[in-house]
Amino acid sequence: MRIALIGYGKMGKEIEQIALDRGHEIGLIIDQHNPKDLSADQLQNIDVAIEFTNPDSAFGNYLKCFEANVPVVSGTTGWLDQLPEIEKQCSEGKGFFYASNFSLGVNLFFELNKKLTQLMAPFKEYNVDMEEIHHIHKLDSPSGTALTLAEGILENHPTKDKWIEATSMKEDELSILAKRHGAVPGTHSITWHSEVDEIIIQHQAYSRKGFALGAVLAAEFMPEKEGFYGMKDLLQL
Secondary structure (H helix, E strand, O other): OEEEEEOOOHHHHHHHHHHHHOOOEEEEEEOOOOHHHOOHHHHOOOOEEEEOOOHHHHHHHHHHHHHOOOOEEEOOOOOHHHHHHHHHHHHOOOEEEEOOOOOHHHHHHHHHHHHHHHHHOOOOOOEEEEEEEEOOOOOOOOOHHHHHHHHHHHOOOOOOOEEEOOOOOOOOEEEEEEEEOOOOOOEEEEEEEOOOOEEEEEEEOOOOHHHHHHHHHHHHHOOOOOEEEOHHHHHOO
16 A cells, blocks of 8 residues: 655654555655645555644645545644535545544543443532643644543533633533643543542553554555544444
8 A cells, every 4th residue: 555644753754664564655755845745646646645744734735635536544633623624525525534543542542431421420429620641742732632532521421511721610611631741642531529539540652653553554444435434433433
């Protein structure tokens, strides 16, 4: 399989190594030095593009790939205000795979978070809040992973209907504390607490390798597919 890497930072390089180890070929690399090379001519022999850039350039990158009929796997967060247009493109025959986090463990954590919220929802004695920690180069805050976790809580809790990036004691608000330290790949903690005890679930990433492997697995899933896909489709959750 010939892969285009759009974004060639630390994550892009990790994806490259795993893709090569799995027998794939990197047919095109796009970074800040050659954005104009992302064109129909350069993409004509590409089977799938893996996109990890930034919120400002992601949407335009998707459209250029779609113009060349190349399916896209993306882990860029912070662009979801333009999601309806991507969904429209997918309904018209384009292929797109999006995840706020490609880690197998994180996606199982998403499901655990939803289930625990359903179990805790009847007990008004407990409040819930969240903390996430990432490296200092993380561009979005809260992280896309934190927002997916927040959605899992809001959709399954009878009183929480919005999140806030601050400490809040309001019954309808979910507090998210976002921290940026050193080179932390990503830690997410959800705490249910009452006057007498607390329950904490946490996912801690040790390196980028788990995220990169998930992105390559998604790329292997996407050639010749049309529509909008995510980790639930890949992992059959």
